[in-house]
Amino acid sequence: MTLVAAIVLSPLLAAFLLAFTPGLKRAAALNIAASSAHFLLALTLLWAPHQSTALFLLDGFNIYLIILTTFVALTTSVFSAGYIATEVKEGKLNPLNLRFYHAMYQAFLFTMLLALSTNNLGVMWVAVEGATLTTVLMVSLYRTPAAIEAAWKYFILCGVGIALALFGTILMYMAAQPIMGPGMAAMTWTDLLGHVPRINAGILNLAFVFLLVGYGTKVGLAPLHAWLPDAHAEGPTPISAVLSGLLLNVALYAVLRFKMLLAAHDEALAPGPLMIFMGLATLALAGIMLYRRRDVKRFFAYSSIEHMGLITFAFGMGGPLANFAGLLHMTMHSLTKSAIFYAVGHAVQARGSQQIADIRGLTVSHPALGWGLLLGVVAISGLPPFGVFMSEFLLVTSTFARTPWLAVPLTVGLLVAFSALIMRAQQMCFGAPSMPQGRPLSGALVPLYAHLALVLLAGLWLPEPLVAWFRSVAALLGG
Amino acid sequence: MSDFAYDASHLLGAIVLLMSFALLYQNRLFSLLHVYSAQALTLAAAAAWKGYAHDETHLYVTAGLTLILKAIIIPIALHRIVVKLDIHRAVEPAMSIGATMIAGVSLVTLSILLVLPVTAEASALTREDMALSLSVVLLGLLMMISRRNAVSQVVGFMSIENGLILAAVGVAGMPLIVEMSVAFSVMVAFIIFGIFLFDIRERFDSLDIQKIEQYRGEQE
Numbered sequence: 001m002t003l004v005a006a007i008v009l010s011p012l013l014a015a016f017l018l019a020f021t022p023g024l025k026r027a028a029a030l031n032i033a034a035s036s037a038h039f040l041l042a043l044t045l046l047w048a049p050h051q052s053t054a055l056f057l058l059d060g061f062n063i064y065l066i067i068l069t070t071f072v073a074l075t076t077s078v079f080s081a082g083y084i085a086t087e088v089k090e091g092k093l094n095p096l097n098l099r100f101y102h103a104m105y106q107a108f109l110f111t112m113l114l115a116l117s118t119n120n121l122g123v124m125w126v127a128v129e130g131a132t133l134t135t136v137l138m139v140s141l142y143r144t145p146a147a148i149e150a151a152w153k154y155f156i157l158c159g160v161g162i163a164l165a166l167f168g169t170i171l172m173y174m175a176a177q178p179i180m181g182p183g184m185a186a187m188t189w190t191d192l193l194g195h196v197p198r199i200n201a202g203i204l205n206l207a208f209v210f211l212l213v214g215y216g217t218k219v220g221l222a223p224l225h226a227w228l229p230d231a232h233a234e235g236p237t238p239i240s241a242v243l244s245g246l247l248l249n250v251a252l253y254a255v256l257r258f259k260m261l262l263a264a265h266d267e268a269l270a271p272g273p274l275m276i277f278m279g280l281a282t283l284a285l286a287g288i289m290l291y292r293r294r295d296v297k298r299f300f301a302y303s304s305i306e307h308m309g310l311i312t313f314a315f316g317m318g319g320p321l322a323n324f325a326g327l328l329h330m331t332m333h334s335l336t337k338s339a340i341f342y343a344v345g346h347a348v349q350a351r352g353s354q355q356i357a358d359i360r361g362l363t364v365s366h367p368a369l370g371w372g373l374l375l376g377v378v379a380i381s382g383l384p385p386f387g388v389f390m391s392e393f394l395l396v397t398s399t400f401a402r403t404p405w406l407a408v409p410l411t412v413g414l415l416v417a418f419s420a421l422i423m424r425a426q427q428m429c430f431g432a433p434s435m436p437q438g439r440p441l442s443g444a445l446v447p448l449y450a451h452l453a454l455v456l457l458a459g460l461w462l463p464e465p466l467v468a469w470f471r472s473v474a475a476l477l478g479g
Numbered sequence: 480m481s482d483f484a485y486d487a488s489h490l491l492g493a494i495v496l497l498m499s500f501a502l503l504y505q506n507r508l509f510s511l512l513h514v515y516s517a518q519a520l521t522l523a524a525a526a527a528w529k530g531y532a533h534d535e536t537h538l539y540v541t542a543g544l545t546l547i548l549k550a551i552i553i554p555i556a557l558h559r560i561v562v563k564l565d566i567h568r569a570v571e572p573a574m575s576i577g578a579t580m581i582a583g584v585s586l587v588t589l590s591i592l593l594v595l596p597v598t599a600e601a602s603a604l605t606r607e608d609m610a611l612s613l614s615v616v617l618l619g620l621l622m623m624i625s626r627r628n629a630v631s632q633v634v635g636f637m638s639i640e641n642g643l644i645l646a647a648v649g650v651a652g653m654p655l656i657v658e659m660s661v662a663f664s665v666m667v668a669f670i671i672f673g674i675f676l677f678d679i680r681e682r683f684d685s686l687d688i689q690k691i692e693q694y695r696g697e698q699e
Contacts, residue, residue: 122655133666174650182652202597
C-alpha cells in the first residue's frame with residue numbers, strides 16, 4: 001500500500017516543485033519528467049496484490065484506470081509543452097500564469113489518482129471536489145470574457161453537482177450507520193460492500209439517486225451537461241484533452257462504485273434502468289447537438305458527452321459482455337478523444353481560429369496533422385478497424401441479444417452522431433484550405449500518433465492478458 | 480438524550496431553514512449577507528450543541544470553523560467587495576418573490592415527503608434533521624436559479640453548503656465533517672475571491688450574470 005500512497009502523493013510533490021519553478025522550458029520539462037515518473041510507478045501496480053486498507057483500495061477496476069490516467073496525463077504533458085510554448089509566443093498567455101498552470105496540472109492529477117485509489121467514500125468526494133477546483137481555475141486561464149463565463153458556469157453547475165453528491169454520501173453513511181456503528185467503517189467502501197445486504201433499502205435508493213445526479217453532472221450526463229462544452233472550448237486545449245480523457249472517466253468511476261454497492265443489495269432499486277435511461281437520453285441529445293456546432297472544440301466536447309452516454313448505457317445494461325464493452329469503450333474513448341484534442345490544438349494554432357469554417361483543407365496545408373485528425377475522427381465515429389468499433393459493436397450486439405428493443409434507440413443515436421462526425425471531418429480535412437499559407441506546426445505529433453496507434457492496435461488485436469483483465473473487472477462490476 | 484437536548488437541536492435546525500426562506504426574499508445585497516451570516520451563526524450553534532449533547536468533540540471544530548469562516552470572514556469579505564464595486568443597489572430577482580416563496584414551500588414539502596418515509600428506522604432527530612437539511616439544500620438551489628447576480632448565486636451556493644453541514648452534523652458519528660467543510664470553504668474562497676468577482680468586474684462593469692451570458696463563443 002505504500003506504493004499506492006507514493007503514486008498518489010508524487011503528483012502533489014510535483015505540484016509544489018512546479019509552483020516554484022521559474023522559466024517555461026524548465027517547467028514543461030519537469031512536468032513531462034514528473035508525469036513519466038507517475039506512469040512508470042503506476043505500471044508497477046500490475047504486479048501489486050489486490051488488497052484494501054482503511055484509506056486505499058486496489059482491485060482490477062481501479063488499477064486499470066490509474067494506469068490509463070497516468071498514461072494520458074503523460075502524453076498530454078508532452079503535447080502541452082509545445083502547445084503552451086506557442087501560446088506564450090503569440091502573447092495569449094501571461095508567463096506569470098504558467099507556473100500556476102503547471103502546478104495546477106499536477107494538482108489535478110493528484111485529485112484524479114486520489115479519487116481512483118481511495119477506499120473511503122468521503123475522501124473520494126473531497127478528491128472529486130478538488131478536481132473541480134483545479135479544473136475551474138485552469139479553464140479560466142486565458143482570462144477572456146468567454147473563458148470566465150465558461151469557468152463560472154462550470155463552477156456553478158459542478159458545484160451544485162458535487163453538493164448533491166455529498167448529500168448522497170451523507171445519506172449512504174446514514175443508512176449504514178445503524179448497522180455498522182458510527183465511525184470510519186460506515187464510509188469505507190469494502191466494509192460497506194460486506195454489510196450492504198442488511199442496510200435499509202429506502203435510504204440506499206435515495207442516496208443513489210443523489211449520487212447519480214451529482215457525480216453524473218461531472219460525467220456530463222444530460223440534462224446537467226451544459227458546463228462541459230463551454231469548459232472544453234474556452235480552456236487551453238491540453239485541459240480539454242484531460243477533461244475528456246480523465247475527469248469524465250473518474251466521475252463515472254465514482255458512480256460505478258456506488259452502483260456496485262446497490263447491486264449487492266437484494267431489495268434496493270436496480271440502478272441499471274436509471275443509467276440506461278440517462279445514457280440513452282445523453283446519447284440522443286448530444287447526437288443532435290453535434291449538427292449545430294460551429295466551434296471545433298465545442299463540437300468534440302459534444303462528442304465526448306455522446307460517448308459518456310454510451311458508456312453509462314453499457315454499464316447500465318450490466319452483465320459480462322456489456323460491462324466488458326463499457327470498460328473497453330472507456331479506454332478507447334480516453335485515448336481517441338485526447339488524440340483528437342491534440343490534433344485540434346495544433347489545427348487551431350495553425351489557423352488562429354476555433355471556427356470549423358476556418359479549419360478547412362487541413363490535409364492540403366498540413367498533411368501529417370490533417371490525416372491524423374481524420375484518422376482520429378474515423379476512429380471516434382466507430383468505423384473499423386479501430387478499437388472504438390470493437391467496443392461499440394460488442395455493445396450493440398450484446399444489447400440486441402438481451403433486449404432487442406433497446407438496441408433500436410442505441411443504433412439510431414450512434415448513426416446520428418456518426419454522420420455528424422463524418423460530415424464535419426470532411427469539411428475540416430478536405431477541400432481547398434481556407435487559409436492557404438497557414439502557420440507552420442509547432443510541437444511534435446508524437447502523442448497524437450501514439451494514441452492512434454494504440455487504438456488501431458486494440459481494434460486489430462487485443463492481447464490475451466488484457467482481455468482476461470477486463471473480463472475479471474466486468475465480473476466484478478456485476479449485473 | 481433528554482427532551483430538552485432534542486428540542487434545542489430541533490429548534491436550531493428549524494431556524495437554519497427559516498433563514499433559508501429569509502434569504503429568498505431579500506432584495507438588497509447587504510441584507511442578504513446579513514441573513515446569510517445569521518444562518519451560519521445558527522448552524523455553528525447547532526453543531527456546537529450537537530457536540531455538547533452527544534459528546535462528540537470534533538463537532539466543536541466544525542462549529543468553530545463555521546463561525547469564523549462562514550459567519551464572519553466570508554460575509555465581511557463579500558461585504559467589502561460589494562462596497563468596493565459599488566453594487567449595493569437593489570438586485571432584480573429573476574422570479575417574483577411570491578412565486579419564489581410558493582416554490583420554496585413546495586420544495587420543503589417535497590423533501591419531507593421524500594425523506595420521512597424511507598428513514599422510518601432512524602432516530603427521530605436524524606430523520607427530521609435530514610428533512611430540514613434537504614430543504615435547505617433545495618432552497619439554496621432555488622435561490623441560485625432565481626437570482627441573476629453573481630454575489631447572490633455565491634450566497635445561494637454557500638447556503639446549500641450550510642444545509643449539507645447540517646445534514647452531516649445530524650447523523651451520529653459522521654467522520655470527515657471537518658475535512659468536508661474545509662474543502663468546501665477552500666473552493667468557495669479560491670474561486671470567488673481569487674478569480675471571479677474581480678475579473679467579472681474588470682471585464683464587464685457588472686456582476687449581472689445575464690450580461691456575461693452573451694459571450695457564447697459561437698453564434699447559434
